[in-house]
Amino acid sequence: MRKQFICGNWKMFKDLVETAELINGLKTEVSSLNPKVTVAVCPPFTSLAIAANLLKDSTIRIGAQNMSPHDEGACTGEISWRMLKSVGCEYVILGHSERRQFFGETNELINEKAKKALANGLKPIVCVGETLDQREKGVTTQIITTQIKGVLDGIGSSDLGNVTIAYEPVWAIGTGKNATPLQAQEVHQGIRKLIGQLYNWSVAESIVIQYGGSVKPENAKDLLAQDDIDGALVGGACLKPDSFLAIISAAKS
Numbered sequence: 001m002r003k004q005f006i007c008g009n010w011k012m013f014k015d016l017v018e019t020a021e022l023i024n025g026l027k028t029e030v031s032s033l034n035p036k037v038t039v040a041v042c043p044p045f046t047s048l049a050i051a052a053n054l055l056k057d058s059t060i061r062i063g064a065q066n067m068s069p070h071d072e073g074a075c076t077g078e079i080s081w082r083m084l085k086s087v088g089c090e091y092v093i094l095g096h097s098e099r100r101q102f103f104g105e106t107n108e109l110i111n112e113k114a115k116k117a118l119a120n121g122l123k124p125i126v127c128v129g130e131t132l133d134q135r136e137k138g139v140t141t142q143i144i145t146t147q148i149k150g151v152l153d154g155i156g157s158s159d160l161g162n163v164t165i166a167y168e169p170v171w172a173i174g175t176g177k178n179a180t181p182l183q184a185q186e187v188h189q190g191i192r193k194l195i196g197q198l199y200n201w202s203v204a205e206s207i208v209i210q211y212g213g214s215v216k217p218e219n220a221k222d223l224l225a226q227d228d229i230d231g232a233l234v235g236g237a238c239l240k241p242d243s244f245l246a247i248i249s250a251a252k253s
């Protein structure tokens with residue numbers, strides 16, 4: 001059975017003092033909650049080291065929100081896989097819709113980053129999702145198919161066990177308007193079927209597919225109860241210990 005994976009994307013929130021407050025608020029509680037659920041936090045780059053230090057003896061894992069496709073070099077403002085590993089990252093979110101929308105990231109670039117992460121022992125959480133306009137035009141399946149094929153291009157089945165897919169409908173991110181459990185389940189099932197066609201059924205059955213988009217304590221249980229929803233990528237609701245902990249405890253174990 002797939003293990004549920006709840007991951008908090010802090011986006012561009014929390015300075016060092018606030019980071020320590022949030023991590024301390026989570027770490028004593030998280031071990032007593034749902035031990036069968038994998039929990040990770042993805043603070044901004046500047047908070048990774050302090051978060052990793054505070055979480056040394058905790059089961060909570062650490063991830064970053066982005067990564068350069070290059071090893072090193074004249075890339076002002078970028079962060080490499082080696083830097084992320086040196087501060088204790090296990091995961092890296094790639095292709096978040098905010099990166100696609102506001103920073104021009106393409107499926108090709110996200111694929112390059114995913115391959116670089118996998119080759120160097122980081123586990124990518126690759127994000128896909130349609131806009132409201134695309135959903136209303138009835139092209140959700142085509143968009144998700146193109147994104148999945150693009151971001152996974154050239155990644156072999158042996159590496160896929162280290163990849164998490166996050167389905168994040170763009171219209172649901174930060175808007176307070178989540179996909180209904182059935183809308184999300186339909187897309188998740190489609191993604192799993194596509195992975196089965198691109199790889200094989202055993203890979204498809206084991207890949208973890210998170211839902212993201214306005215997940216809150218009030219809607220988490222119904223979303224996470226769906227057969228093909230294996231966890232959540234949580235934005236706004238991960239910024240307070242109580243709401244993130246409530247989502248973790250809503251995960252099926």
Ligand code: PEP
Pocket residue numbers: 009011096168172173174175176212213214215233234235236237
């Ligand atoms: C996200 O940033 O990945 C996200 C899903 O945000 P929110 O939960 O705030 O919609």
